[in-house]
Amino acid sequence: MWSVRHRDARNTVIGNLFVKNLSNSVDNGKLYxxxxxxxxxxxxxxxxxxxxKSKGFGFVQFDSQESANSAIENLHDSLFDGKTIYVANFIRKSDRVSISPEANFTNLYMKNLDQDITEELIKLKFSEFGKILSVYIAKDDNGNSKGFGFVNxxxxxxxxxxxxAMNGVQLGAYGALP
Known part of the structure; x- marks a missing residue:
């Protein structure tokens, strides 16, 4: 199988599928x-x-989304090598948000924070969603932000x-905060 050298073409999600629950006997050739x-x-x-050894999942990228959609329609939940396979559009890890409705959490992790963000600004923006118990921005030995923090x-x-509401929102001088 040849490799696409152009990074943008390789990293696109158009026509890219995620396949899981593959039998251990499925290799690149069988998947193809x-x-x-x-x-x-x-x-x-x-x-x-x-x-x-196979981890039981793989990826297939077509030249068009139409081909990928056809593969999903025909192969998702089908039996292959004794296992019912799952076929769906690939979703980048950064775009996945999968929280169970039963999940019980109060602490949120924030990353990629601008250097000018203060705990007061975060508290101001996030307080519209409810009572905040604490805000913390991780700092290095010089007191500079490490670019991540927590809201509890x-x-x-x-x-x-x-x-x-806030997942993916840029916070900072040019983002959602004043």
Missing amino acids: EMFSNFGTILSCKVATDEGG FESSDCAKRAME
């Missing part, structure tokens, strides 16, 4: 054969451990609302 009827495959890979809410509902 399974999906090749649905369009032109740009890349195809089964994830393996250090010893070369009184209730889980407040934390969930804040996470849903």
